[in-house]
Amino acid sequence: MATTTASVSISSSDLQVGNQLALNASTTCMKAGLTTGLEKIEMGKNTLTVADGSTSLKLATTAGVDGASKVYLCNNATDETFYIRLDLHDTIVGRLYAGDWLFIPWSQNDTTNELVIQAIGGSCPYEYAIFKEDETVVAGA
Amino acid sequence: MATINATLTLSSGDLLTSNLAFSVGSTLSKAGNSTGLEQTSGLSRTNFLSTDPASRSKIIYRADDAATNGANKVYLKNLSTTAAEFFTVYIDQEEMGRLYAGDFAFFPWSATQGTLETFVVTATGTVAVGDSWTFDGITTTSTSTAINTFAGQVDNEHYPNWTTSISTAAVTFTARHASVNGVVTGTTAITGDTLVDLADSNFTMPITSGAAGTRSEADIVVLPSVATTMDLEHMLFKQ
Numbered sequence: 236m237a238t239t240t241a242s243v244s245i246s247s248s249d250l251q252v253g254n255q256l257a258l259n260a261s262t263t264c265m266k267a268g269l270t271t272g273l274e275k276i277e278m279g280k281n282t283l284t285v286a287d288g289s290t291s292l293k294l295a296t297t298a299g300v301d302g303a304s305k306v307y308l309c310n311n312a313t314d315e316t317f318y319i320r321l322d323l324h325d326t327i328v329g330r331l332y333a334g335d336w337l338f339i340p341w342s343q344n345d346t347t348n349e350l351v352i353q354a355i356g357g358s359c360p361y362e363y364a365i366f367k368e369d370e371t372v373v374a375g376a
Numbered sequence: 377m378a379t380i381n382a383t384l385t386l387s388s389g390d391l392l393t394s395n396l397a398f399s400v401g402s403t404l405s406k407a408g409n410s411t412g413l414e415q416t417s418g419l420s421r422t423n424f425l426s427t428d429p430a431s432r433s434k435i436i437y438r439a440d441d442a443a444t445n446g447a448n449k450v451y452l453k454n455l456s457t458t459a460a461e462f463f464t465v466y467i468d469q470e471e472m473g474r475l476y477a478g479d480f481a482f483f484p485w486s487a488t489q490g491t492l493e494t495f496v497v498t499a500t501g502t503v504a505v506g507d508s509w510t511f512d513g514i515t516t517t518s519t520s521t522a523i524n525t526f527a528g529q530v531d532n533e534h535y536p537n538w539t540t541s542i543s544t545a546a547v548t549f550t551a552r553h554a555s556v557n558g559v560v561t562g563t564t565a566i567t568g569d570t571l572v573d574l575a576d577s578n579f580t581m582p583i584t585s586g587a588a589g590t591r592s593e594a595d596i597v598v599l600p601s602v603a604t605t606m607d608l609e610h611m612l613f614k615q
Contacts, residue, residue: 237391243384243482245451250378250416260453260480268460276391303476307386309400316408326470329484332447334402337483338384340473348471
């Protein structure tokens, strides 16, 4: 098995008066319910244009249902008004503004639970990584 | 403005033949500008303990808690140490994923709000000392024969599910949370109010205007996998 470690650090000295925020969390990315590490990864970078409209970042597949996949996505745009909207199927999750990143679990509760991204305001270069369990290979059209 | 830095580090020495090691940092800013986020829910720890599976889920953050389409960010962490225990995270009805023991999530949240139900109830007729009006579990008993004074008493109450404002004898009720409260549909009568008119003096509290609400479709709901105790750490950074 592989050992993949994800750590987050969130800090601020002036968000809360008299309370320095120094939040640190770390996890080893395991398969669902096990102590066996995730062994597969898919990653890449691309540029999403406004003209692309809603684009599937990753489709959910039968073999991935109820897994413990993790998704990293970062908007590398530099114009602070450009953002990537992330949807889970037809539900809006949030806006990833220039420089913002996310790290979420993605359990693919069913095969319609795809990750959808859309550039708003202008072209957004982005990078992503999906740490995953199995997936069903979809036949080409 | 506040300066909040968030950094993610991902590393593995054996996932690939080449070392995986990268780190990304960002400063949390408001939507579309470089002004830092200034508001937070604070770091919280919520316990989930219930023997009733149907009531185990909790709304961790309501869309009403943050600005719609803001650059809000949510941090979640499952504090369990039992590998098989997980929290399922939902955005409204859509499942995002399962946070297994020790796992964390950090993501933007658009907090798409519904609309707050609202209605105006206007005290009319002749009110007597002792007359009363009950709504949302709160009974207001008149201490005066002045209709505007009674309306003021109604406005001064603290309703569990509504806020109020007043203009002479008209009290505007606004739901605290966006949802289909079902109290009004347009200008139909209140559902669930009780009026006592001791002197039968035509004292009434009719709705004079209203607008039905719609539910939010972005509340963050968390469901633990087991009914035994589980703890979730969470924090909201918001506009």
